[in-house]
Amino acid sequence: MKQNVWVLGASWLLSLALAGCSGGGGAAADAGRITVGFSQVGAESEWRTANTASVKQALGGADFKLKFSDAQQKQENQIKALRSFIAQRVNVIAFSPVVESGWETVLREAKAANIPVVLTDRAVKVSDDSLYATLIGSDFVEEGRRAGRWLLDDSKQVTGPVRIVELQGTVGSAPAIDRMKGFHEVIDADKRFQVVRSQSGDFTRAKGKEVMEAFLKAEGRNIDVLFAHNDDMAIGAIQAIEEAGLKPGQDIRIVSIDGVRGAFEAMKAGKLNATVECNPLFGEQLAQLIRDVAAGKPVPKRVQVQEGVFTRDQAEAELPKRKY
Numbered sequence: 017m018k019q020n021v022w023v024l025g026a027s028w029l030l031s032l033a034l035a036g037c038s039g040g041g042g043a044a045a046d047a048g049r050i051t052v053g054f055s056q057v058g059a060e061s062e063w064r065t066a067n068t069a070s071v072k073q074a075l076g077g078a079d080f081k082l083k084f085s086d087a088q089q090k091q092e093n094q095i096k097a098l099r100s101f102i103a104q105r106v107n108v109i110a111f112s113p114v115v116e117s118g119w120e121t122v123l124r125e126a127k128a129a130n131i132p133v134v135l136t137d138r139a140v141k142v143s144d145d146s147l148y149a150t151l152i153g154s155d156f157v158e159e160g161r162r163a164g165r166w167l168l169d170d171s172k173q174v175t176g177p178v179r180i181v182e183l184q185g186t187v188g189s190a191p192a193i194d195r196m197k198g199f200h201e202v203i204d205a206d207k208r209f210q211v212v213r214s215q216s217g218d219f220t221r222a223k224g225k226e227v228m229e230a231f232l233k234a235e236g237r238n239i240d241v242l243f244a245h246n247d248d249m250a251i252g253a254i255q256a257i258e259e260a261g262l263k264p265g266q267d268i269r270i271v272s273i274d275g276v277r278g279a280f281e282a283m284k285a286g287k288l289n290a291t292v293e294c295n296p297l298f299g300e301q302l303a304q305l306i307r308d309v310a311a312g313k314p315v316p317k318r319v320q321v322q323e324g325v326f327t328r329d330q331a332e333a334e335l336p337k338r339k340y
């Protein structure tokens with residue numbers, strides 16, 4: 017596995033030592049603790065709420081001083097937060113990028129300031145991957161493939177066309193791009209499957225409902241399957257399907273991604289057919305990575321979060337075990 021050593025960790029240690037001599041300012045004044053600037057995407061979904069709680073709990077420990085900022089799903093807010101962390105001379109910046117592109121400049125500023133960056137959950141597209149130390153998150157392409165494989169498996173008895181509508185996540189975000197790619201990799205090989213409508217619901221329940229209403233208006237009863245890039249949009253869409261007088265989970269089969277409690281409840285009620293797990297509870301793993309990066313230890317460039325797929329028949333037994 018590719019290893020990555022951030023010499024910056026050593027410079028952090030040096031800055032702590034110097035702060036001890038000079039009385040230092042900014043982040044270095046908290047000698048012994050790692051000051052982390054964390055910029056979160058927002059609070060758009062149950063998944064995100066669980067992720068924020070996990071990160072806050074892990075970085076709330078004695079080793080850390082956490083500066084947390086909520087970007088409200090806006091890249092410009094994240095860039096502002098990152099610049100403010102740089103100005104405050106935090107020891108490590110961690111952030112979950114709203115979208116993939118547009119980070120080059122601010123990441124160069126962090127690098128010039130010798131502040132290592134840890135990406136959480138979502139990837140960035142940059143020409144130089146030394147602009148970040150490591151990324152901890154899920155394999156979104158594989159999640160899309162898993163949703164596609166579930167659909168293939170569940171369609172064994174179907175001989176005619178399968179008309180699919182797709183609720184995409186935030187435009188330009190890594191999970192939206194990758195989940196779509198993975199899903200298509202699997203279903204495109206089988207001519208029965210056609211995605212007849214595909215639009216962003218921005219990962220929220222409200223938007224998921226609104227866009228599903230529009231799909232139903234345009235397609236009437238000619239929708240066989242809904243693929244939603246997250247559970248929240250699926251839950252919003254379930255409401256729209258019911259309001260249209262149809263039975264979610266039966267008239268329209270639904271597969272989504274995340275594995276939040278709300279999805280298990282919907283599966284238990286027979287309204288959602290399957291959810292592909294995307295585990296948000298990586299706060300402790302992140303904390304350890306940050307410790308290693310700050311100490312200048314080698315870290316893998318990519319750290320994978322473990323996850324599975326759950327179907328309706330497992331919902332009742334799994335629900336009490338769900339931690340998010």
Ligand code: AHR
Pocket residue numbers: 060061062063064137138191219245246247248273274294
């Ligand atoms: O980046 C992870 C995605 O972001 C989750 O699937 C979704 O629920 C969240 O908003």
